[in-house]
Amino acid sequence: QVQLVESGGGMVQAGDSLRLSCTASGPNSEKSDLAWFRQGPGKQREFVAAIAWASEITDYAVSVKGRFTISRDNNKNTVYLQMNSLKPEDTGVYYCAADLSDLDWYHEEPSYWGQGTQVTVSS
Numbered sequence: 001q002v003q004l005v006e007s008g009g010g011m012v013q014a015g016d017s018l019r020l021s022c023t024a025s026g027p028n029s030e031k032s033d034l035a036w037f038r039q040g041p042g043k044q045r046e047f048v049a050a051i052a053w054a055s056e057i058t059d060y061a062v063s064v065k066g067r068f069t070i071s072r073d074n075n076k077n078t079v080y081l082q083m084n085s086l087k088p089e090d091t092g093v094y095y096c097a098a099d100l101s102d103l104d105w106y107h108e109e110p111s112y113w114g115q116g117t118q119v120t121v122s123s
Contacts, residue, residue, distance in 0.1 A: 009117030022096030033097040040092035
């Protein structure tokens with residue numbers, strides 16, 4: 001069982017930046033691929049970004065590519081999401097997710113989820 005704890009959400013204005021953090025713990029957590037998802041008001045949860053545990057290969061949703069950066073510190077078992085040039089449409093609850101297999105983040109459900117952190121971007 002992998003536990004995930006997010007932090008770093010908040011309320012900002014359009015154009016501002018925020019950094020989210022997610023710390024993983026539990027058996028094999030250090031070998032987990034990690035990802036961020038978000039759910040906007042009235043919308044379905046959607047994939048945002050992912051990073052593999054060994055290769056650190058990253059993947060991004062088209063809507064955030066060039067503005068968001070996912071990274072991880074394996075010594076701290078923590079994944080970060082640096083969000084720049086935020087837009088009102090980035091508003092939502094951001095969830096950290098983990099999986100021990102090579103997951104298709106766009107189509108498969110991760111095994112583990114954090115509790116979510118709210119990000120609100122005003123215009």
